[in-house]
Amino acid sequence: EAGVTQFPSHSVIEKGQTVTLRCDPISGHDNLYWYRRVMGKEIKFLLHFVKESKQDESGMPNNRFLAERTGGTYSTLKVQPAELEDSGVYFCASSQIGGFGANVLTFGAGSRLTVL
Amino acid sequence: GEDVEQSLFLSVREGDSSVINCTYTDSSSTYLYWYKQEPGAGLQLLTYIFSNMDMKQDQRLTVLLNKKDKHLSLRIADTQTGDSAIYFCAEVMGTSYGKLTFGQGTILTVHP
Numbered sequence: 567e568a569g570v571t572q573f574p575s576h577s578v579i580e581k582g583q584t585v586t587l588r589c590d591p592i593s594g595h596d597n598l599y600w601y602r603r604v605m606g607k608e609i610k611f612l613l614h615f616v617k618e619s620k621q622d623e624s625g626m627p628n629n630r631f632l633a634e635r636t637g638g639t640y641s642t643l644k645v646q647p648a649e650l651e652d653s654g655v656y657f658c659a660s661s662q663i664g665g666f667g668a669n670v671l672t673f674g675a676g677s678r679l680t681v682l
Numbered sequence: 683g684e685d686v687e688q689s690l691f692l693s694v695r696e697g698d699s700s701v702i703n704c705t706y707t708d709s710s711s712t713y714l715y716w717y718k719q720e721p722g723a724g725l726q727l728l729t730y731i732f733s734n735m736d737m738k739q740d741q742r743l744t745v746l747l748n749k750k751d752k753h754l755s756l757r758i759a760d761t762q763t764g765d766s767a768i769y770f771c772a773e774v775m776g777t778s779y780g781k782l783t784f785g786q787g788t789i790l791t792v793h794p
Binding site for chain 2: 569570597599601606607608609610611614621622624625657659661668669670671672673674675676
């Protein structure tokens with residue numbers, strides 16, 4: 567079974583530019599999550615998709631961030647325009663749908679974003 | 683509010699036991715998790731414990747949960763150099779499906 571795949575692994579852009587991060591979840595996983603770790607701090611929740619619908623986007627920092635999940639498959643996270651404080655590692659995770667028991671998330675390797 | 687705290691560094695000798703500690707503030711946590719991150723890799727789930735349990739053992743890993751003190755620990759027996767990594771504890775509330783609150787991570791260094 568292929569894991570959660572993220573692309574690019576590392577992106578270096580200048581302040582004001584746009585970057586799009588992509589996440590391919592495990593096939594069949596309806597839940598898709600975005601998290602990020604900024605400056606060695608804790609990993610913070612950004613948002614949660616169930617299939618193509620945004621279930622919870624309470625962690626999105628501001629309107630410069632736009633997440634989409636076309637057809638309930640892969641997801642993209644666009645940052646436009648990027649600011650210095652957006653630098654960090656963006657993790658994607660997926661899990662199967664289910665309402666009981668531990669929701670076991672499988673994480674990707676992350677996309678490191680450096681804004682200069 | 684939600685807050686999960688861990689000590690930042692732990693250094694042990696190969697063969698010794700490692701104990702990584704975590705405290706959390708939200709008493710409504712339902713599941714608590716331990717994740718491991720090796721360099722260049724994603725977060726790997728090591729184990730998790732349901733909030734009504736006190737202990738869970740899985741091979742070299744032992745998780746202890748003290749709900750009264752809101753304290754979680756991960757003990758790694760016979761620590762190996764391959765265990766060197768960042769270890770994150772995380773909690774989730776029953777109403778926040780998949781919305782994990784992570785600690786800052788503990789960097790475990792195992793010396794030969």
